[in-house]
Amino acid sequence: MGFLLLLFADATHSELPRITVGPVGGYVEDSVCRDCHASHYDSYQHVGMAQSFKSPVNARRIENFGEVFYHKPSNRYYQMLLEGDDMTFRRFQKDENGNEINTIEIPVDWVLGSGNRTRSYLYHTEHGEVFMLPIGWYTEGQFWAMSPGFESPDHSGVSREVTRECMFCHNAFPEIENDAFGVADRFPAKLPEGTGCQRCHGPGGEHVTQAMTGKGLEDIRGAIVNPRKLTGARRDSVCMQCHLLPAISLVSPVRFGRGEFSYRPGELLSDFLYLLDVEEGNIEEPERFEINHHGYRLMKSDCYNEGGITCIDCHNPHVKPESGAFREKVAGVCMDCHQDITHQTEVAPSECVTCHMPTRRTTDVVHVTMTDHWIARGPFESEKLTAPLEPSNRPITDIRPLKFAGQQQDQDTQTYEAIAAIRAGRSVAVGVQSLLQALSKQEYEHYTPYLDLTRGWLKLGNYAQAEAFARGLVRGDPNLAVAHYILGIAELANGKITQAKLSFRRALAIEPDPEVHFALASLYFDSGSLALAEVELDKALEIRPLMANAYRMKGRISAKLGNATKAADHFKRSLEIEPNDLATYSELVVVLRKNDQPDEAARYLNHQKQIPNP
Template sequence: MAGYVEAAACRDCHREIWDSYAKTGMGRSFYRPAPENAVEKYGGEAFYHKASDRYYRMTERGGKYYQRRFQIGARKQETNVVEKEIHYVMGSGNHARTYLHQKATREIVELPLGWYSEGGGSRGMNPGYDKRNHYGFQRLIAFDCMFCHNGYPEMTVGADFAGRRAAYEGRMPEGIDCQRCHGPGGPHLAALQRNAPAEEVQQSIVNPARLSPERQMEVCYQCHLETTSRPLPNIVHKFGRGVFSYVPGEPLGEYAAYFDHAPGSKFEDKFEINHSAYRLRQSQCFQRSEGKLLCTTCHDPHGAPMTRPQAEVCRSCHEGIGTLAGHPAGEDCAKCHMPKRRTDDVVHAVMTDHKIQRRAPEGDLLAPKRERSDAEVAYQGEVAAYYPAKIESEYVALAQLAQDANRAAGI
C-alpha cells in the first residue's frame, strides 16, 4: 500500500513502545505458527464433531503444522481424509485462534477447527461450522476479515475493493502494526532521514491523541464498530474506496457507511464478539460525556489493557457513588455494570459488555449457548443507517439490497 513501510522501521526510535505493543492482542493478531507462539497441543486425541460426523486432528511434522479431517470407515480405518497445512494463525489467543491455509491461487481459507481460551483452552468448531453441512475447507478470508486482523498486505493498488477475489499476492505482515492507528509511516521515515525540522517530523505522522474526540474514536471504530457479524450488511464502502484505504485522521464517513438492524427487530439487543464500540455508544455514560469518554480513557493501545485502575476511571465522574445508601462498598464497578457475557455469534467466547448499564441483564450471562442456525439469524426488513449521522441516499439504498435483506425496497 502506498506510503506504508515495514513495521519494524518504527522499532529503532520507539523501542519501549514497540516491545510493549508486541505483547498486546493487536500485536499478536496474525502470525505464522511456530513453537514459540503455540498455546495449544498438536497431536493427541482427535476432536469429534457430532453434527457432521467428522474428526479433526491438529498435527506437526517436520516443523510444519497441519489440520486433518477424517471419518471412520467400516473397518475402523480413516476415510474421507482431507489434510491442509496451516500457514497462518489469526487471533491472539486471548479469546480464540483460527487456523488458515493459503491456496496456490494465493487465496486464504479458514480451516474448520479453532481454539478457544475459555476454561484454560479447548478446541471447537469455528463460528458458522457447528452444523452438518458447513463450509469445510472452502471458506475464504475476505479483505474485510484481513483488514481488522492484520497489518496491510502488499497488493496492487485497487485490488482490494470489496467483493473482488481476495488473493494475497505479496508479503503478508504478521500482526496489526503501528500504521493502523498512526497512518502510513513512509513520510515520517523520510522526514527523519533527511533531518527535517522537528515540527515537520511531528506533522508527518498521525498522533491520535492530537485529533478531535470524534476522529480519535474513529481510529478505533475502523475495526471495532461492527453492528453485527450476521448478513445485513454491517458496512458499505464508499465508491472508489478499497478495503485497506482508510487513513487515520480522515472522517470515517468518507471511507464507509455503517448500517444496523431496524429498531424493534428481534436483533435490537444483540451482544456479539466485536461489540465493544457498538455497545459503548448505547451507554448513557458515553452519550452524556460530551466527547470526554473515549476508548483510551480506559484502554492503552500500546500496552496493558487498562490505562489506570478501573474504579478510578469510574470515580472520575461518579465521585460520591460509594457513599450512596445501599451501594456496595467494593471497588469492582465493572462486575455489576460491565459484566462479562457469552456472545451470540461466537458461542465459545466471553466478552465484556461495554453498555455500562445500571443493572446487569437478568439470567446467567455465562451460560452455554448453542450456535444459531442460518434461518434463525436471517433478517428481512429495513437496513437502518447507523454511522455517521448523515449517510447519502445512494448508500442507504444500496444497503437495502446488498445482502438481500430488504426485498421490498428493490425494483
C-alpha cells in the first residue's frame, strides 16, 4: 500500500477516475478498485454476486440454446437463441395446422442472475425502460421453464417492467437522474455489470481521490467502509440490504423522502426501509421458505439471537465457496460454541450444515433448492424438504414490523403497513381504509403516502376520491408527473374531458411517458380526432416499442380510415406482443374478411377459440 501511495502522490487531478453525480453520486467504476486491491477484486469476479447482472457478451454460457420449451397453460412456445454474442428471445404459438402464429423475436440486452441456481433475461429500450422476459434457465435441472410470476395462463408476457426496486438487489447502482418514489423507472443504456465492491464498501469516489492525491493512510481508510469493522445491526445491514426479504408477496417500503438507491453501507437498514414481516395463509412458518430468505431465516436461529453468529463468520464475500472446504470452515465456526456436543451416531466433522442447515425447495421459485439458514436441531426429512412444489399465490393474513436494526411498532406502523398492502395489490380496499385512518392521525410532509392512497382509490374505481386526492398532490408538488396523470384518468372517468386533456399534457411536459401518451390518444380517438390520436400513439411506441394496446388502437384507426391491409398489420403486431387479447382477434378477423382474405381470417378465428376466456 505504501508503494501505491507514493505512486499516486504524483497523479494529477485530470488523471482521477470519473465519479458519478446526482442521487447515485460518489461512485467510481468498480474496476478502479483493482488498482490497489487486485487479489480481492480478481477473486470476487468468480462470486455469484459479481455475476448477478451481465450483458450477453459477458455472461457465462450455461444454457441449452435453441431448445424449444412449451408452456401449456398459456399455449406458447419459447426459445432462447444464440448467434455469436447475440442472444435472442423467441416466442410463438401454433395454429390448428401446426404452423407458427403470433411469432415475436426480441434481442436480449441483459442476463439477470449468476446462473448458480437460475437466470432470467431482460430487454432494454432506447428510452431507458427495461422489461423482463417470461422464461428462465434453471441450472439444477438443466431446463427452461417460466420465470416466477409467469406461470399462469394470463401472465404479463413481454410487458413486465423492471423497476428500481427490482434493480436494487440485482446489480450495482446505476447512475440515474432521479430515484424518487413515483418517478418513472428509466435506466441509462450503459449499466453496471454485477453487484460490485461499492455495494458493500460504500461509494469509492472520495476514497480513490484521497489515495491518488497522496493523503494519509488514516484519511484514505476513513473514506471507505470496511464492514468487518462495523458492529451489530450496522454490520448485518450491509448483507441484509439484499438478503432480507421476508416475503416476495410484500416488499418493505423505502422510508418517505429517501431515494430508492440511497442506502449506504454503515447505516442501519431500518433507517432506509420500514421493515415489515408477514404471515401468509395455508402454510406454517417453518415451511414458508423463499429463495431470498438467507438473512430472514438466520434471524430466527438461536445461533444468531443468542450466539451472535453473523453472515461473515461463515461467508467470505470475496471468495467463491468450494463445497468441501467451505463446509469444513462452517463446521469450524460451529465448533467454537458446540465443541462439547456428543452425537448418538458417528458424524463427519464437516457435516454440521447437512443436518442443521438442510437444503430445501423454495416456495416462490419452485424449480430451485437452497440452503436453509434457519439453524435448527432437526432431524429433517431431506426428500420431503426437496419434494416438487407447484406455484401458489398465498393470501397475506397479517403484516407487522420486522424486529431488526431497531425496527419496532411506532406511530408510523399503520401507515407503512397500509401502503405496503396497497402496492402489493393485496386487500386494497382494506389498505385504503387503513391508510385513510392513519393519515387522519398522522400528517406527513412527503407526498409518498398520499400518492399511494390516490393510487388505491384509482384501483378501487373510486374516481371522485382519486380526483380529489390527485388534485391535492399536484397542488403540493406541481412537478410530480404521476399525480397529473392520475388526475387526468380520474377526470376522464368523471366526464371532465377538457380538464383531463390538460392534466395529461401537464404530465407529459414534466416527463415523457407511454401510458400518458396512450391515455391522450384514447381521449382523441373517442372524440373522433384520429390524426391526433395516431400522433400520440406513435410517441408512445417510440418510448415503448412493444406496447400491444397502442398497436391495437392504430389498427382501429386504420380500419376506420378504410385501410384494411394496414389495420391487419397493426392488429397482428398487437397479437404478437399480447396473444391472449380476444378482442383484437375479433377486430383482425373483420379486416381480413374486408381485405378478401377468408382463409387467413378463418385461421385467426379458429386460433382465437383456443384461448380461454379470462
